[in-house]
Amino acid sequence: MGITGWFNRQRIRQVAAGADAIPKVLEPIVISLPGSGSTTERSSPLDTPKIELSSPFDSEETLTLEKRPEFGRLASWRGGLILLVTSGSQFLDNVFMTSANVALSSIQEEFDVSSSNLQWMISAYTLAFGGFLLLAGALSDRHGRKNILCFGLFWLSVWTLAIGFGQSFIQLTIFRGLQGVGAAMTVPSAIGIISSYFTGTDRTRALSIYAASGTLGFCAGLIVGGFLTSSLGWRYIFYFIVIITGLLGILGAIVLPRDVHAERTTARMDYFGAILSTAGLILLQFVLSGGGVYGWSQPFIIVLLVLCVALLVGFILLEKYISNPIMPLPLWKIRNFAGLWIAGFTGYGSYQNVIYYIVLMAQQVDGLSAGDTALRFLPMGAIGFVVSLGTGKALEYMNGKYLLLAGMVLTVVAPIPSAITSSPETTFWVNVLPTSLISISAVSLIFVTTSTVILTTVPVQVKSLCGGMLNTAFQIGSGVALAISAAVTEAVDIEKGHGIAQQYATGLWCSAAIGGVGLIIALLAVRRKGINPSDRTGEPVAL
Structure with a gap:
């Protein structure tokens, strides 16, 4: 599975779970017109959220931009x-x-x-x-x-x-x-x-x-x-x-x-994966640092090396099979x-x-x-x-x-x-x-x-x-x-x-x-x- 496919699957799961929910297709868009008591209703073939413009100073463009990432220039x-x-x-x-x-x-x-x-x-x-x-x-x-x-x-x-x-x-x-x-x-x-x-x-x-x-x-x-x-x-x-x-x-x-x-x-x-990866990497760093100081033949260095390998292998296997690695x-x-x-x-x-x-x-x-x-x-x-x-x-x-x-x-x-x-x-x-x-x-x-x-x-x-x-x-x-x-x-x-x-x-x-x-x-x-x-x-x- 490619990286694009993986992220698309995660997006589907998030929507199904209610995270960042998206309205159904053809859901009406209700717009309150400024200065009047009436509303205009229309249907859209797109998955578009409801937008209410309650003030002459608000605009659909402004509200949309507020949800977008910021981009900027280096020369500013x-x-x-x-x-x-x-x-x-x-x-x-x-x-x-x-x-x-x-x-x-x-x-x-x-x-x-x-x-x-x-x-x-x-x-x-x-x-x-x-x-x-x-x-x-x-x-x-x-x-x-x-x-x-x-x-x-x-x-x-x-x-x-x-x-x-x-x-x-x-x-x-x-x-x-x-x-x-x-x-x-x-x-x-x-x-x-x-x-x-x-x-x-x-x-x-x-x-x-x-x-x-x-x-x-x-x-x-x-x-x-x-x-x-x-x-x-x-x-x-x-x-x-x-x-x-x-x-x-x-x-x-x-x-x-x-x-x-x-x-x-x-x-x-993925809390369990976070624990495995952090513990495995810290142990790996410790073994690499301590092996030269205490000697690679020391029993505790060997035990820690085996443990660190087990943690990292377990982390990789976990990431392969869970849905939110x-x-x-x-x-x-x-x-x-x-x-x-x-x-x-x-x-x-x-x-x-x-x-x-x-x-x-x-x-x-x-x-x-x-x-x-x-x-x-x-x-x-x-x-x-x-x-x-x-x-x-x-x-x-x-x-x-x-x-x-x-x-x-x-x-x-x-x-x-x-x-x-x-x-x-x-x-x-x-x-x-x-x-x-x-x-x-x-x-x-x-x-x-x-x-x-x-x-x-x-x-x-x-x-x-x-x-x-x-x-x-x-x-x-x-x-x-x-x-x-x-x-x-x-x-x-x-x-x-x-x-x-x-x-x-x-x-x-x-x-x-x-x-x-x-x-x-x-x-x-x-x-x-x-x-x-x-x-x-x-x-x-x-x-």
Whole structure:
């Protein structure tokens, strides 16, 4: 069954159940004429609701338009402010990820945390972020993207402030996990708002700016985290960021387009599927993070891995047989959807793996401080911003497959300079900078292309869900890439007593291999048909 057929069946069920009921054929339309006591009655062959015009100032056109989605232009005050809120949420998500990385040493010193436990300050955020993305996407499409985005920013503000006042490492870890839940609410709802409010080339440009804001957030997180940690202290990172999240939430409540009930999914919520998917994804993230720390042969890691596989398999089987799935399986039958998802999975996973190793290389091999590391990564942010905007512009003229393949080729190439030159005798400008610039170019091409192509080929009712699914690919891909690299590095280098420079080189070669797998899949599974510029210039699809 195709995706169109599936959604049509859901529409029939909703009408039969009384949700958004439609009057019978030939039902009279009663119109009260202003200034008279009479009415005019006529029959229509269409399924049209009753409309009463009780005032000279009311019109049928006005009442109809109030039920339609809002569309707008990027080159307007309203469009610019909407893009500021949505892109600002993406910016903050990346700031949260990278600023905490730079502050880890100070947090470890203050709370006397072991190196093996320190990584949970980062993992708690990514666990919650990746695990709740699918559920957040479904909630956005069901309860309104504006509602979920504003609530997510409010939730972020509360727990960001709580981290700043945390009195123990356990508190920080818990608060970071709750912060990740808020970040998960903002991503799919922001993507859904952009892809529904803007149309044609405006949508493509808005998505490219949204992606560019992520690369800016990555570098801003390093800079803000580095300078605040070395001056005022790590707690001021969160005191400063909470001001931005609060202001964005208030602005979003004012300027974001209203939620249109007709766009939402009104069937009963698949609560059991939501529980299975969220629990399975969180367990998967935990196993991928914990396997490298505690060892893959540990019994509890093996048990949790089996449990997580069982939960995810059970989720897929459930979605196949119920009438109101949280993740409609026909989405995977949309042309290029699966290929683009896998490309995002491998491309973003390889990128995050590269970033993990080159940041460590800058500090532990090249001996740079947090502030010096942040300054040297500034060119990376600038290049990422330019490439993201350039990719959005190129999508207006080029087939998306070519840009995706270019990004995947760069993903394979990016780790090689650092892997070859990793040595205490070299400097940042030789063993880190080239890889950083190539890797940010690669992920910018991949992120903008996959987001734009996927979100312009799915029905409007599931745009936020698909945005959540795509970002789930990014998050899980990051965990898988780090787990593979950690396992290989452990077997090849750590057990043989090799130095950290050699360990990081091995991890980078793993990144190149993961990118190579993604390149082959993108080459074979993504077709040119359906992702030309002419296929992305229409109005949003509505069923």
